[in-house]
Amino acid sequence: MMPASVAARIVAASASAAEPLSYLRAYGPRADRTLPLTWALLVVSIAVVVTICVLVVVALVRSRANVQSATGDGRAVAWVYVGVAASSFLLAGTLVWTVRVLATVNAPSQPVGLTIEVTGEQWWWKVRYLDADPSRTVTTANEIHITTGTPVRVQLVGADVIHSFWVPALAGKTDTVPGQVNTTWIEASQPGRYRGQCTEYCGVQHAHMGFEVVAETPDAFARWLDAQIAPAAAAATPDAQRGEQAFEFRCGACHTVRGTAAGGSTAPDLTHLMSRQTIAAAAAPNEPAMLAAWMANPQAIKPGNHMPTLQLSGAELGEIEAYLLTLH
Secondary structure, eight states, rough: OOOOOHHHHHHHHHHHOOOOGOOOOOOSSSHHHHHHHEEEEEHHHHHHHHHHHHHHHHHHSSOHHHHHHHHHHHHHHHHHHHHHHHHHHHHHHHHHHHHHHHHHHSSSSOOOEEEEEEEEEEEEEEEEEEEEEEOEEEEEEEEEEEEETOOEEEEEESSSSEEEETTTEEEEEEHHHHHHEEEEOOOOOEEEEEEEEEEESSTGGGGGGGEEEEEEEEHHHHHHHHHHHHOOOOOHHHHHHHHHHHHHTTTTTOOBBBBOOOBBBBOOTTGGGGGSEETTTEEOOOHHHHHHHHOOHHHSSSOOOOOOOOOOOHHOOOOOOOHHOOOO
């Protein structure tokens, strides 16, 4: 059973992360070009629904005799012609506008400054920063750092089923499909944290397959990347040292911590776990109590996820937590 305080923090984190997922505000050039079309389609859709509702209400309140009379003199048929003509005009206009917008956002207007490979897994995101120098290729999870004012190429891969990569404040949706690489691009105009989400149903925890894009100034991003390239710092305290050994034995077959014997590849890389603000693909905040609850019973927080319940003893749980808290 999940403690009430832990459940409350999950709900609070989800609520605070919901607003940035809105598609009605834009924070990058690609979203800027799409936003007017989005608003136009929203307004047209509302107008159509309101018009239909008004006509239905008018038809209901009119007497049967008046309806029959209108049908007899052809006025009802004329309404059909007017409706078809107006609908056709609006659909043709929005089609042309949509095609033009798609053409303008297909590629960035300036050279790409960074290439990232994002793999959709059930139910988390593997993120690799690609570099011609293999020693500077970095793997992380669920949190994508980019520089402001520079387009970023995102190569999307599906590891198991089809997922969909969507950061509404920055760009539209692109699927990750097993067996092929789909390419998109994102760019942020200002620093901030922008919530992303899988939008293709992919299994029981589809709704909790989120991520964050963290846009930073070039200097801040360079410092972050250099820190990510470095291996994990050596455990300094006895508890952390015992925790490192327990982690390698109990968790190292699935997780990687660079600089240790833990080298698994089926679960998120945890080398710099504590530099992230969330765990479990943005399903919960990354804080000590939540981290301990996740390790003790991951199914209570995210039912159906692929992390097993390891039946850790109290001592093992405390030692592994002490070690993970050192992974900045």
